[in-house]
Amino acid sequence: MKTYKIAAIPGDGIGTEVVAAGVEVLNALAGRDSGFTLRFDHFDWGGAYYKTHGRMMPENGRDLIRRHDAILFGSAGHPDIADHVTLWGLRLAICQPFDQYANVRPIRILPGITSPLRHVNDKDLDWVIVRENSEGEYAGVGGRVHQDSPLEAATDVAIFTRAGVERIMRFAFRLARSRPRKLLTVVTKSNAQRHAMVMWDEIAAQVAREFTDIGWDKMLVDAMTVRMVTRPQTLDTVVATNLHADILSDLAAALAGSLGIAPTANINPERTFPSMFEPVHGSAFDIVGKGIANPIGTFWSSVMLLEHLGERAAAGRLMSAIERVTADSRFHTPDLGGKARTVGVTSAVIDAIHDAND
Numbered sequence: 001m002k003t004y005k006i007a008a009i010p011g012d013g014i015g016t017e018v019v020a021a022g023v024e025v026l027n028a029l030a031g032r033d034s035g036f037t038l039r040f041d042h043f044d045w046g047g048a049y050y051k052t053h054g055r056m057m058p059e060n061g062r063d064l065i066r067r068h069d070a071i072l073f074g075s076a077g078h079p080d081i082a083d084h085v086t087l088w089g090l091r092l093a094i095c096q097p098f099d100q101y102a103n104v105r106p107i108r109i110l111p112g113i114t115s116p117l118r119h120v121n122d123k124d125l126d127w128v129i130v131r132e133n134s135e136g137e138y139a140g141v142g143g144r145v146h147q148d149s150p151l152e153a154a155t156d157v158a159i160f161t162r163a164g165v166e167r168i169m170r171f172a173f174r175l176a177r178s179r180p181r182k183l184l185t186v187v188t189k190s191n192a193q194r195h196a197m198v199m200w201d202e203i204a205a206q207v208a209r210e211f212t213d214i215g216w217d218k219m220l221v222d223a224m225t226v227r228m229v230t231r232p233q234t235l236d237t238v239v240a241t242n243l244h245a246d247i248l249s250d251l252a253a254a255l256a257g258s259l260g261i262a263p264t265a266n267i268n269p270e271r272t273f274p275s276m277f278e279p280v281h282g283s284a285f286d287i288v289g290k291g292i293a294n295p296i297g298t299f300w301s302s303v304m305l306l307e308h309l310g311e312r313a314a315a316g317r318l319m320s321a322i323e324r325v326t327a328d329s330r331f332h333t334p335d336l337g338g339k340a341r342t343v344g345v346t347s348a349v350i351d352a353i354h355d356a357n358d
């Protein structure tokens, strides 16, 4: 029987609670005639690790997870440590060197969940946002001089390369092709940003010629926020830069009901390195330890992990179990207006997995 090695990195805040729930659900799934087993290796990297060791993960951290089949990640963030230290020290320290350049975020309104948009139902909002995940505004290039003096200056330079833009465009067009509507929206800001964003648009048009069966259009990022709210049914697959998609996907998650539901896959399509799966939400310190973190975002990310491993049947079983549970408002956590707790939602999903197998 095939055994997959999964690196579990819960990180900080509610990351520890939702990843524990995710591991439980994945083990329940693998344990039931799925034809594979999962071996989890747990890594206690994150804010607490930083406080003891002065870094978010060990120097050889990536070597310890390089040969795993996938990574299940929680969140990086700590109330006592600056956000840029936690983000660059852990999440980006894995994503960027492992060249997980395609960040894929499906968004739809799951059964039983109400969108804050009036009159919008599950058929009106069914998107996948593809976020460029290796360069752009998060390239890490910049500097700061004359700190604390009136002459202080700082730059963050957005770097876009032809190779980086071409590969994310091709990935997005291919993904659009795999979906029934075969429609891609390219988000840009080429009116104001007249160098890199103009190149982004040009490369989109060039790559589009390889995909003549895919309809595509272009939207300025500001207008895109309006379209997402007023005409959600006109969108399907979306590709945007690292920063634009970061912001748009939080909006998308909220429109689909809650940030607690939204999943992410950080994919290295060439499979040279393991890919990483995580909920869209962060550490959420306001609810940490209360037992009310919504684990659905992590469960849905686990569906994407299974799909990436090629375990389509198990992925489908888990998605059906999630949808059965969200359909029942008794299992809605407070972010969805309910009273359920993380453990209750987790048990309900495990029960639904078992029911499906019986």
Ligand code: ATP
Pocket (backbone or CB within 6 Å): 014, 075, 076, 077, 083, 259, 260, 261, 280, 281, 282, 283, 284, 285, 286, 287, 292, 293, 294, 295, 297, 333, 335
């Ligand atoms: P970070 O700085 O690590 O991104 P954050 O706390 O600023 O984290 P998020 O965690 O992304 O931001 O979420 C914002 C708010 O949404 C949280 O403070 C929390 O109230 C709510 N929230 C996010 N995720 C969940 C979840 N899984 N379950 C319940 N509520 C959630």
